[in-house]
Amino acid sequence: MSESCVRLHFLSLILLCCVSHSTSFFTFKVDSSSYVACGPHQTQALTEFMNEFDSSHCNLSDPFNGVWCDNSTGAVTKLRLSDCLSGTLKPNSSLFRLHHLRYLFLSGNNFTSSTLPFEFGNLNSSSLFELHHLSYLDLGSNNFSSSLPSEFGNLNRLEFLDLSTNDFFGKVPPTISNLTSLTELYLQNNQLTGSFPLVQNLTMLVVLNLVGNHFSGTIPSSLTTMPFLSHLDLRVNDLTGSIEFPNSSTPSRLEYLYLGNNHFEGKIIEPISKLINLTHLDLSFLNTSYPVDFRLFSSLKSLLHLDLSGNSISPASLGSKSDISIDLEILLLRGCGIKEFPNILKNLEKLENIDISGNMIKGKVPEWLWKLPRLNTVFLSNNSFNGFEGPVDVLVNSSVKTLFMEQNYFEGAIPLLPLYITDFSALDNRFTGSIPLSVCNYRSLMLLRLPYNKLTGPIPQCLSNLTFVNLRKNNLEGSIPDAFYKSSSLRSLDVGYNRLTGKLPRSLQNCSSLDFLVVDHNRIKDKFPFWLKSLPNLKVLVLSSNRFYGSISPPPGQGLLGFPELHIFEISDNKFTGSLPPTYFVNWKATYEDGSLYMVHIKNTSGRLCYTYTEAIDLQYKGLLMEQKFVLTSYATIDFSGNRIEGQIPESIGLLKALIALNFSNNAFTGRIPLSLSNLGKLESLDLSSNHLSGTIPNGLGSLSFLEYINVSHNQLKGEIPQGTQITGQAKSSFEGNSGLCGLPLQETCFGTNVPPTQEPPEEDQDQVQVLNWKAVVIAYGPGLLLGLVIAHVMASYKPEWLIKIIGPNKRRNH
Missing domain, CATH: 3.80.10 (Leucine-rich repeat, LRR (right-handed beta-alpha superhelix))
Structure with missing residues (x-):
């Protein structure tokens, strides 16, 4: 056929x-x-x-x-x-x-x-x-x-x-x-419930995937005797009990068995050890009440991939004297409460990938680890390591290509790395000194993450050859190297919280793949980088707390601001001036509500293991410094606070449907609060304080169901404060400094006074027409439109409660 x-x-x-x-x-x-x-x-x-x-x-x-x-x-x-x-x-x-x-x-x-x-x-x-x-x-x-x-x-x-x-x-x-x-x-990644599906009659079944549902009860013992079933994935469900396999003269054909993140009470390791054809086994986070004995897997001679993360492991079974010979290639022991380095690894000569992050291991990493002949990927993060056994070049001849040693106590100089390293992350340690020039010798290096250390000196020019660079929160000096060549692979650059000076390197224009640029809290003195609008993928631009100056409006003849993919735009605490044209926010990607977590997916060179990491930025929110650990490009944030921007706020701000945080505070904005703000159904934080805004507060703001924080204090607003759950629940200080405002939560009552109505009908009608005109702008925008529109400005910054962490002066980061 x-x-x-x-x-x-x-x-x-x-x-x-x-x-x-x-x-x-x-x-x-x-x-x-x-x-x-x-x-x-x-x-x-x-x-x-x-x-x-x-x-x-x-x-x-x-x-x-x-x-x-x-x-x-x-x-x-x-x-x-x-x-x-x-x-x-x-x-x-x-x-x-x-x-x-x-x-x-x-x-x-x-x-x-x-x-x-x-x-x-x-x-x-x-x-x-x-x-x-x-x-x-x-x-x-x-x-x-x-x-x-x-x-x-x-x-x-x-x-x-x-x-x-x-x-x-x-x-x-x-x-x-x-x-x-x-x-x-x-059937994976649904919301299915009930007992295990009736699949016993499906005798031809080879693959059964039920990951990420809510199936409960026990696993049918007949699954292991199905004649062709080789791939069974039951992770992330509510399965309980133990596993019992019926006696059979024919061994099970199961090769892939994934049972992680369930609620098994009984002992399941021993019966699983009879599945002699297993090559991949996931028993992570089983919630068992007894420690797992690593030696029970010695009978699985074909086993290549074993995940025991989130379980208590018997310390004796991890000792070097344990009699076990498995040709494991991947071993995952994340969060197992291990206190000593698992010497059993010394016996696993075919080991390629090891993850022992999230344990309680102290001291130095043993020298013998780097002599394992096939070792490719090593995760040591979230322990208490403070150094390496052996000479200073102990890593150089290792076959390791991916090394993550984040959140430990490594100190001194950055070590000499393996010659063929591709990904190196040492976030949140105690490294000092300068970034060694030896990093320029690693031709395969793609990712370098050294934030939250105590590094000093300049940024080596050769880092412009990398794809992901994060040097945030060190003490680096000098300027960002202006050495980015055409067709550069750079996607993410974060050098925030250092002591960098000079200007933004113009060669960044060559980085067509760049989507994450963060240089906040430095001493960079430059004009607004309109030239970056040529980058087609830029999603995150953070210039806050530097010495940038001049207008943030596009020069005459350049039309729209550009940056069509921009979602996070933070330029607070600089010396920007000027006003915003009416079309400032037209054609931004944030007009759409779709998007995703800014997450980097990397597949290591062996093709056997994938991992991800997320970037983080710091924001000022309610006067506190907070870290937004996960950068969400499904939302948009704008922060223009602490500048000298004047004029009206453009009604086009209402086009940014994905906007959750807007901060215009501490500028010189005039005119009315745009009625189009009422169109921002996802808005959670709005700060217009310390400007020269006049008129009334739009009633529509009271109907924004997600608006958790609003501050319009110290303006020239008048009339009654719109009443609604989201506004009346705000602090009194959010409305103070406006002599013409009345109503809750202020003590001034609007009854029996001559205060103007909350919305003045003639002006409101005119503004409503303007909002409708802006809806038309989305459909059709032409050059002639510039003659009939008003100039204004926008600012936004916010961090959702479930994504933030207050950063204390000496508090250690949690990742």
């Missing part, structure tokens, strides 16, 4: 289908050069299925997505749609009329308010389930906010089904057991 892959946009599919009812076959374009016929009944079902949703984001020219039809029968056998559907998946969906489906993948969609059909077993109640020849069904990575429809059980020809990451809730329908041809089933 042969199949062809369809590649066309579904808009074309719908249009073509509408004119094909009189023909016997529907023609799909394949790879821009060939064609394949799909039966009209199948085409109609597929088209109707697409019409049930907003599919405007579905692009079948994407090689990942597509529709596959059988050349001989015209049946749809394979369907992959990821991250593009939005709507309700109903039990009578046309999807379930595609009875010949063998492969179904609907990853990353937004299905809501529906149930997952059980008809996968017989495919006779809906359009999807008429595609009976489908060999692979994958509905993974979607955002289903519904229960799992039983109709999926009718697709009894399915060989592959992925319903992962869809927020399905409730129990897995028992009709899932009808899918007896399934070889792979993915």
